[in-house]
Amino acid sequence: IAGITQAPTSQILAAGRRMTLRCTQDMRHNAMYWYRQDLGLGLRLIHYSNTAGTTGKGEVPDGYSVSRANTDDFPLTLASAVPSQTSVYFCASTPTSGSTDTQYFGPGTRLTVL
Amino acid sequence: GQNIDQPTEMTATEGAIVQINCTYQTSGFNGLFWYQQHAGEAPTFLSYNVLDGLEEKGRFSSFLSRSKGYSYLLLKELQMKDSASYLCAALDSNYQLIWGAGTKLIIKP
Numbered sequence: 001i002a003g004i005t006q007a008p009t010s011q012i013l014a015a016g017r018r019m020t021l022r023c024t025q026d027m028r029h030n031a032m033y034w035y036r037q038d039l040g041l042g043l044r045l046i047h048y049s050n051t052a053g054t055t056g057k058g059e060v061p062d063g064y065s066v067s068r069a070n071t072d073d074f075p076l077t078l079a080s081a082v083p084s085q086t087s088v089y090f091c092a093s094t095p096t097s098g099s100t101d102t103q104y105f106g107p108g109t110r111l112t113v114l
Numbered sequence: 115g116q117n118i119d120q121p122t123e124m125t126a127t128e129g130a131i132v133q134i135n136c137t138y139q140t141s142g143f144n145g146l147f148w149y150q151q152h153a154g155e156a157p158t159f160l161s162y163n164v165l166d167g168l169e170e171k172g173r174f175s176s177f178l179s180r181s182k183g184y185s186y187l188l189l190k191e192l193q194m195k196d197s198a199s200y201l202c203a204a205l206d207s208n209y210q211l212i213w214g215a216g217t218k219l220i221i222k223p
Contacts, residue, residue: 040122040215041215042118042201042203042212042213042214042215042216043157043201043203043211043213044213045210045211058210090156090157097209098208098209099209100144100145100162100164100205100209102147102159102162103147103157103159103211104159105156105157105158106156107155107156108155108156
């Protein structure tokens with residue numbers, strides 16, 4: 001593994017189903033982030049984690065939950081998917097939080113909720 | 115509120131120069147980033163400015179004016195591979211990135 005990986009690459013999901021998007025990084029970065037990207041809108045922060053064991057809400061957290069059990073993994077869960085959650089989801093990381101560090105992005109997960 | 119504005123789309127010719135503008139309004143300011151995003155791919159870092167002035171990095175340069183809340187990305191000697199979206203993002207007082215919607219740059223031969 002080099003950098004950040006995300007799985008799955010893409011997924012079609014029925015509304016009401018539960019779904020977990022996986023994110024793993026091997027850079028030992030402390031801070032991790034989940035964004036969604038929709039056409040015509042900027043990247044919007046869903047949840048973040050400044051360090052293992054802590055999480056925080058971003059701009060659009062409703063309908064999503066995260067956990068950070070260790071440094072490397074930061075899964076995003078949709079408890080009951082709705083069509084408005086159709087989007088491209090990016091996981092990102094930085095060496096530290098509260099800094100000017102560059103964010104490194106995973107390749108993204110394209111999610112369609114029908 | 116916090117806001118980033120940049121043009122939705124621009125078209126330029128291969129070999130030419132293009133300037134992509136970005137204006138920002140944030141609660142506090144800790145610098146401005148430019149990222150490049152090719153279609154279907156992840157954003158990748160291009161530049162970071164926190165002081166006023168021009169930072170040059172090869173064919174790409176980035177300018178910042180803190181007093182005007184303004185930045186631009188300058189791309190010289192355009193190549194077809196420069197066709198991409200260019201994302202402007204400002205770091206606010208909480209060190210959260212506020213993202214613009216991106217400028218899609220189309221390069222024509």
